[in-house]
Amino acid sequence: MDCPLYLARRQIGRICITEDEKEICFTVHGAAPASWYRICLRGDRGELLLGVWDGGVLRRRFSRRLAASAGCIRCAVACPVGRDEGWQRVEEDTFCRWPARDGLWRRRGSRLRQLALPFPPDGPFPLPELFCLAFICSVAGEQRAVFTFDERDRPVLPPEI
Numbered sequence: 001m002d003c004p005l006y007l008a009r010r011q012i013g014r015i016c017i018t019e020d021e022k023e024i025c026f027t028v029h030g031a032a033p034a035s036w037y038r039i040c041l042r043g044d045r046g047e048l049l050l051g052v053w054d055g056g057v058l059r060r061r062f063s064r065r066l067a068a069s070a071g072c073i074r075c076a077v078a079c080p081v082g083r084d085e086g087w088q089r090v091e092e093d094t095f096c097r098w099p100a101r102d103g104l105w106r107r108r109g110s111r112l113r114q115l116a117l118p119f120p121p122d123g124p125f126p127l128p129e130l131f132c133l134a135f136i137c138s139v140a141g142e143q144r145a146v147f148t149f150d151e152r153d154r155p156v157l158p159p160e161i
Contacts, residue, residue, distance in 0.1 A: 005030050007037070007078040009159055015041065015050075015076045024067040026050055028058040028076070037078035045071030046136040046143070052081060087116065087140060096153035098127055104139060108159055111151045116144040130155050 005013040005028060013030015028039055032055045039050040039058065048070035050060050090103035095115045104116040116139040117126035125131060126145050133155050134145040148158045 003073050003075050005076045005078060007032055012078065017073060022064065023061045024064055026060050028053055031055065032078060036081040038081050039076055039078055040137065041070055041073050041076050042135060043070030043073045045069065050076065053078065090115070096149040108148065112148055112159060114146055114148050116146045119143045119145040133157060
């Protein structure tokens with residue numbers, strides 16, 4: 001099975017996924033500007049960090065149990081390593097008119113902002129109305145649901161997909 005690899009909303013390669021009885025092998029094939037990238041697999045239940053990639057071929061083997069934590073893999077995203085993530089604490093109780101208790105936020109380019117809310121695996125989903133527009137990842141060392149908003153404070157799809 002293959003899935004697309006994206007960098008800044010543009011497909012730059014693919015991830016080949018092969019399985020045996022005990023392990024799942026992920027092989028990254030693609031071309032990107034010379035740099036180092038963090039490769040995150042995005043599934044229907046969350047993200048799985050694959051590793052750091054330099055634009056060549058990257059192979060990683062994970063146990064089936066570990067790989068299952070992300071669910072069915074839909075795509076992979078390459079994020080440049082070493083950039084300032086820019087997350088700041090939300091000072092108010094709301095962000096873009098949405099509840100934002102214990103939230104973090106950052107700018108994405110000149111037009112977008114992102115809100116990262118705590119997402120405990122055994123707790124309720126934050127902002128269930130925006131469930132389809134969120135992605136789950138680690139921010140500041142904890143699992144968070146990340147939502148993206150445009151310049152008019154409207155929720156939109158995340159920029160990497």
